[in-house]
Amino acid sequence: MRSTKPSRLTMVAALVIAAAAGTAGAVSASEEGAELRLWGYASSEAEDTALTALLDDYAATSGITVTFEPQPEYDTALQAALSAGDPPDFFYIDSLRLPDLAEAGALAPIPDDAIAEPDDIYPSLVDAFTYDGTWYCPPKDFSTLGLIYDVAALEEAGIAPPTNMEELAAAAEALTTEDRAGLSFGAELARAGVFMLANGGYIVDDEVSEMTLDTDENRATLQYLADLFANDYAATPASLEAGWAGEAFGQGKAAMVIEGNWIVGFLAENFPDREWGVVELPAGTAGNATYAFTVCYGVGTESGNQEASWQAIDYLTGQEGAAAWTAAFNVMPARESLREGWLADHPELEPFMNGAEYAQAWQFRPGFADVVTEFNTQFEQLISGDTDVDGFVEAVTEAGESVL
């Protein structure tokens, strides 16, 4: 989900921009010569190379050397380092994981004025890294969900990309053929949740303190989804023999999928011939909705050189660093001021960018992962007809109440 694979060309562009942006902010003399360790997910080699290039450039101007150490099995590695009291100087934190880390007191909050122009960052992304009123870390970039459609298939069926739920259902029906599902997305809360949000409902309240699944809106939404799957207008990637929806789409087994902007690099690399378009997710009765998936650079309470770390983070998430970084990949800059510049390079991805305005952060609270798993399990049963909406709502609500 996190992996994005850029083409060589964009990488070269990134390096050029990174080099051009080589006037990093003023650094107090005391931090010069600092050597920092940054931990992150091991993703593509190209991503590692681009980040290293960005960090090299920063080192040249600031005198702060940051070594990027990608970790296979990242969560496990970070957890071991934290419990041993020896975390890296700063590290990636997924918004989903933030509450656990914050609750455990493992994270140092952002010192005053450490991050320049915080108001420039999209509020929904600041919220994603705020827990119990404390803002812990600035986002490095973000992704949202959109509706990706097969241009040829829609033309053939003579329909326009759907903009609301009724049109989506009609389009899914019209696009379904013998060997192609009209719509495909993973049977999980991270996809199904946007339908509930669009119709004014959700699984929990805003504070994640109470289950709110048992409402008429949610029941209607769930029934709508169950019907789509029951009629085979929608199918899960697994049932289409694909690892994820992007693969099903690339192989032509689905005409529309709900995925994030990471699909762009994947399609360019693996299925360059498939012509695709993207629109914002269809609106429900309460308007548009999407999820924002985002990762920040955080500093551990027990991290060694915190002051230098915050300076490096300020550069990486600041206007120069973030512009260079997001030029390299199909991830989006978290700063509003960079929106236009980024869109000039990626005009076709505007629907993803627009999601920033109304996106819900993909985040709950510690211990809630069990409920998400139960939702996914029950959702599989709902769409395969093994349970109905009543059974679904009852089982998930029960699971949630036993945790909250």
Place this chain on the structure above:
Amino acid sequence: MTAAALPAEAAALGGAAGAAAPKAKRAGPSYLHRRDRVTGWLFVAPAVLGLVVFLVVPMALTLWVSFRDWTGLGSPFDSKSSGLNNYRELLTEPGIRRKDFAFSLRNTFYYVLIVVPTQTVLAMFLAFLVNQKFLRGRGGFRTLLYFPAVTSSIAITLIWLVLFRTSGLVNRLLPIDDINWFDEPNGLIHNLLGVVGVDGEPSWLRGEVFELSVWEWLSGPSVAMFAIMLMTIWTTSGTMMLIFLGGLQNISEEVEEAAAIDGATWWKRFRLVIVPMLRPQIYLVVTLGIIGTWQVFDQIYASNAGGPQKTTLTPAYLVYAQAFTNSKAGLAAATAVLLFVIILFFTWLQRRVTGSSEAK
């Protein structure tokens, strides 16, 4: 975990079993001089140190952590005590944690029930085959049969995923409806009953016992779990075959010849002479099988992560998931302790049932 851990365990247990046999002349510690005893301890000190650091301390810590509310994200010594809460969540409090634990027990119980007997019988059969004098190229067959055991379980899992998908080879070869095996949550017994027209949960089996309905307990391992069982049987049979082969080669030809002269048929020789003489090996293989299968993890991790519909959830996977994705290290430790108790119990039970006469 199973395949990789087995050779080491086999060596350890095999060594113990071998040492137990010739215990006629044993010099008790009282015969040793004090200085000799010190020297002896010095010699074993590195091994003892290793055991303490890597076995005793972690086990003690696990037990301690299982009574604490540790997130796994800071030092365990800063965590709060939670008394019996973790165990209560797993055993007595109705809720999602107990339900997941119940699922993992059901899945693994069926897994052990099918994998252990099958792999034992298959391994014995294979060992018998490759031990035949007339078989040409025996060495080659032995190597081939042992091959899965030395292959990475993750790699094998990935191959299995390809073989068992909807358009995979297995569906082509079998005269059944094309299904994606790893995406099939229905129980095997459920599917068998489907042939006689039982479709879905009968109302009289809806009562709940320990979070799951009677039907859920009885409907058997899911098709997805069954595919994983086949994989485990295939990979571990080679290892177990080696153990049986060692046993078979200890049976002298005279014994078999004598039986043959007495007029025993091939089948009688196998059943009444070979199998009884393989008793220590059978005991070892079943014990290793029970220990290994209850801890099944990597096949689950690499294939379905507990799905579809939690039918491949196992206690070992639950430990991982709670500790590393849900920040519930205390709960994970409690699950691990319960798994330890379960394995201990079944190993003890197995020893009572099959091991008693062997010990005489």
